[in-house]
Each structure stands twice: as C-alpha cells, then as structure tokens.
Amino acid sequence: MINRYTLLPLAIVPATYISATEAADTTDITIQPPNIVLFLVDDMGWQDTSVPFWSEKTPLNERYNTPNMERLASMGVRFTQAYASSVSSPTRCSLMTGANAARHCVTNWTFKYNTKTDHPDNDIEIPDWNVNGIQPVSGIEKSFHATSFVQILKNNGYHTIHCGKAHFGATQTPAENPEALGFDVNIAGFAGGGPASFLGTERFGHDANGKAYSRFSIPGLQEYWDKDIFLTEALTQEAIKAMQTAKSLSTPFFLYMSHYAVHVPITADKRFIEKYRQMGLSETEAAYASMVEGMDKSLGDIMNFLNEQDELNNTIIIFMSDNGGLSAVGRTPPLHVHNAPLRSGKGSAYEGGIREPMIIYWNGVTTPGGIEDNYVIIEDFFPTILEMAGVKEYETVQTIDGKSIVPILKGKETDSANRPLVWNMPNNWIPGDNRSHGIGSTAAIRLGDYKLIYWYKTGSKELYNLSKDIGERNNLAKEKPEIVEKLSKELGSYLRSVGAQRPTFKNSKQPCPWPDEI
Numbered sequence: 001m002i003n004r005y006t007l008l009p010l011a012i013v014p015a016t017y018i019s020a021t022e023a024a025d026t027t028d029i030t031i032q033p034p035n036i037v038l039f040l041v042d043d044m045g046w047q048d049t050s051v052p053f054w055s056e057k058t059p060l061n062e063r064y065n066t067p068n069m070e071r072l073a074s075m076g077v078r079f080t081q082a083y084a085s086s087v088s089s090p091t092r093c094s095l096m097t098g099a100n101a102a103r104h105c106v107t108n109w110t111f112k113y114n115t116k117t118d119h120p121d122n123d124i125e126i127p128d129w130n131v132n133g134i135q136p137v138s139g140i141e142k143s144f145h146a147t148s149f150v151q152i153l154k155n156n157g158y159h160t161i162h163c164g165k166a167h168f169g170a171t172q173t174p175a176e177n178p179e180a181l182g183f184d185v186n187i188a189g190f191a192g193g194g195p196a197s198f199l200g201t202e203r204f205g206h207d208a209n210g211k212a213y214s215r216f217s218i219p220g221l222q223e224y225w226d227k228d229i230f231l232t233e234a235l236t237q238e239a240i241k242a243m244q245t246a247k248s249l250s251t252p253f254f255l256y257m258s259h260y261a262v263h264v265p266i267t268a269d270k271r272f273i274e275k276y277r278q279m280g281l282s283e284t285e286a287a288y289a290s291m292v293e294g295m296d297k298s299l300g301d302i303m304n305f306l307n308e309q310d311e312l313n314n315t316i317i318i319f320m321s322d323n324g325g326l327s328a329v330g331r332t333p334p335l336h337v338h339n340a341p342l343r344s345g346k347g348s349a350y351e352g353g354i355r356e357p358m359i360i361y362w363n364g365v366t367t368p369g370g371i372e373d374n375y376v377i378i379e380d381f382f383p384t385i386l387e388m389a390g391v392k393e394y395e396t397v398q399t400i401d402g403k404s405i406v407p408i409l410k411g412k413e414t415d416s417a418n419r420p421l422v423w424n425m426p427n428n429w430i431p432g433d434n435r436s437h438g439i440g441s442t443a444a445i446r447l448g449d450y451k452l453i454y455w456y457k458t459g460s461k462e463l464y465n466l467s468k469d470i471g472e473r474n475n476l477a478k479e480k481p482e483i484v485e486k487l488s489k490e491l492g493s494y495l496r497s498v499g500a501q502r503p504t505f506k507n508s509k510q511p512c513p514w515p516d517e518i
Helices: 059-063 067-075 088-097 149-155 231-248 273-278 283-308 378-388 481-497
Strands: 035-041 077-083 159-164 185-187 253-258 315-321 355-361 370-372 421-425 442-447 450-455 461-465
Touching (some): 035 378, 067 283, 088 378, 159 231, 231 253, 283 315, 315 378, 421 481
Parallel strands (some): 159 253
16 A cells, blocks of 8 residues: 555656657657646536537537637547536546545535535435545545545656646545645645635635635635636636746646636626627526636637647647536526536436536547547546556556546547446435435446436436437336346446445435345
8 A cells, every 4th residue: 555645656757758649660759748738617517618519509509608619629529428426526536536436435525524515314314425535645534545646647757736626625634735636736726615706806705804704715816816807717827827837847747727617606707798698698697608608718728828838739638527517506597407408417317417528639649520429437537647648557545447538539449338337426415305306315327328327215216218318308217127127236236346335214224225126
C-alpha cells in the first residue's frame, strides 16, 4: 500500500515520448507529452447546448448558444452516450479514483465532516455512506482511500492545476484542499459544492469586511472582489494565468477547469441574458441560458489562448458535465422536462440524471466532427488520461473500475456494448416522494441497449430499451422477465463484489434485498 505522503516517482516521463499516433518508425522522434485540459461543467444537462448529442436537433438545442462547443465538436469527437453519476460528489470521486461509486461509496454530495446530506425516509434508513469523500491517506473514517490520477500525473512530470469546484472531500479532511490529491495549484477549490454568489460585486459570498457570510463562499479571488465580473469569467482569467506560468516551466500541464456554473444560484450573466429575454424565456430560464453561454465563452477563451501560444495542437481537450441538468427544483415549471427528450434530471436514475454532453479533441487521433456511439462512464477518465499522457506503469491503492477509451478514440474495435455500467445511489437526494421522476434510493445497470432500474424500498424494477425508448416511457419489465432476471443477477453480483451499500428497513432492521434476491 502507498499514499501520497510516501509516494516516490512511479515512472518519470522519458525524454523520448511516443505520441498516440504511434508511427511505425519512431527511432528519431521526440515529442513533448501533450498538455491536457479537462473542462468539467457543473450540473450541465445533455441538452444545455446548441451541439446535438442525439440523432437530431431538439428545441432545447435551438434555445442555447454555445458556438465554442460547436467549434470543439468540429475539431474532435462527440460522445452520444457518455455517463456520470446523478449528483456531483460521486462523479468527481469516480473521476479522481477510477472507481465506480458502488465501490468508493461516496454516493451523495459531501460537505461537512461526518455529516450526511440525505433527506430522511419514513420507511428506510440510509446507510452510512462515505460522507467524508475520497482521501489520499488511510485512517480517515467514512472515506475512501485512493491514489488520484492527478498525483500520478504530477509524479510523472506534469504541472497540475485545479481551477474552480473541487467537492472531493469534506471539511476538516485533507481532500477539502485539492492540493492533497496532487494538484500543484489550487484556485478557488474547497469542500463546498456551489458558490454563495456568482458576482464579483458580492465578493462571491463575502461581506464588506471580507468575512464569508455563507458556508458556500468561494475562497480566494480577492483580486476580483467589488468588480463587475461573473465568477465564470474570473476563473477563466485565473486559469489562463496558471497556463502561462506552466508554459514558462517548460513542462506539460494538466488543467482541471472545473466550473461552478451552471449550478444554483441561477444568476443572470448580464453579458448574455438579453437575447434570451427577447426569446420570451422566463427570467429564470433566461438567466440559466446566460450562464450556459458564459461557460461556453470560457471554453472559447481557453482554446484561443492555447492557439495563440501554439499549444492547441499539442493539447488534448476533454469536455464533460458532472451530472444531469437541474430540473426537479429551482427551474421554471413544468419541472422534470429540462433535459427532454431524456426523462427527469439531476438526482435521477433516469437518463436525464446521468447522460452527459462529452467531447474530446486530440490532434492526430480524433476524427474532426466525429460522432461516437459507444457508451462510456466517468471512471473511464482515470486510465484514459494516464494513457493519453504516456504513463504506462503506475500503482494505486484502490481497484480501478474504469476502462481506457483510447482504443475507441483510435477507431479500434471494442466490446463496449457487452460491458455493464452500474450506478448505486442508496440515498435520498431531495425530500418527498419523487419515484415517478427516478429520484430515490436506487441501483441501476446498463448492458447493451437495456437498462434496469431497481428500487431498494419497494423491490420494484423497471426495464427500458434505450435504443428504441430514449425517454424511458415504456417499462418492459413484465414483457421481458428473462432480461430482468439476467440484469438483476449481474447487478446484484457486482454490488456485493465491490462492497456496495444498501438501505435498511426501519421496522424490521433488515437490509433491503439486493436486486437478485427479489
């Protein structure tokens, strides 16, 4: 077992680096390892963009204006079936560790030390999940000890930059500071999962005396206090400064551009909102669309900087969101429709909660304007990024569930369709009965075209053929019992094998059955 405090360099990047194009004769080729930018948006839905991630454009694609996403998509490849968890912390912990949420057991959003963020249920007791998040050292209760891929990149010669939202570890733990997970630089990242304010005029959550007035007040960024600037823009300017510094170091860099947008509080970005008001949108929806466009400008600014510095061709850009778009609360009614044609949104086991917009640009590897229908999941980023960086040998204290998607990017045949994807969320994200919207204590599995959702509380199961029913309206559980049985066995076996957690019935004190036990 190793941890970041005793970890020696695992495999320093050699002077001769073979690029992903893998030329047949590489004897005299010396290539700088690629810079890597992971651009992660908070709470951005699959439809919150003018880039279609389906077979056709939708009304929501017509609503939003994201020209820089369009530009990136024209340079790289769009993934039409990219998945994450349905809320933030589980996704981010899977990203950093390569472990599925069922294994790392950070299954809801984290914040305060040793404190659950679940809403109570009258009938079931939520298990004691890892509320303290992922940690670089062992011995911290209710946490998952792991080696982050960022630490491995750092050990292999990368300058590593964190900019924006962290949300990996609870307060009073090492991982509340991203530097504990291997980042050389931390800009505005802390334990919180959202900002108190997006406005520089409100000091991003600090009063006139400089005191934080909210638990979600953004740390640092004092340079932008009292200025008429949106948080998304301030973070972008800081990211560009950090890349400039990295360039002077003559080392490859990894930038984790992790925006707080488009998380609540939904706030008008006045640079962009007027066009959406003129479209007749409600003030909330116009403000939301303006936040999306501000995020897109950030992407364009980063791409422009890389181009101006002659670094774009040697920089891999990965665009992704951490969960489905918010639709259950805080949006203009009707609710649960803001990711249509997908059903529901953030917090849901339905596609609206877990299917994400994803684009990868890798010069010389990805096909410009390409579309990729193989499904992938967030833990795949761990081995993928390390392979992109040319890091072939590394050790981790945790088991890696993710699979590198580099073969997919290179156009090689894979067995992706025969690979099961699993979700486990034995939690209550919001109060009330939201069963009809897929929000509650669930486990789910996708294998090929079929997806099974299991409800811990009732033991009921839903089966959908996503290739024919992307909106998950036609429950096939009664029509196809043999598929339900097969997927239930696969799901139950996996959950037990990784030490997944499940709720307990309050009356009997017995655990809810696994999906293959009912």
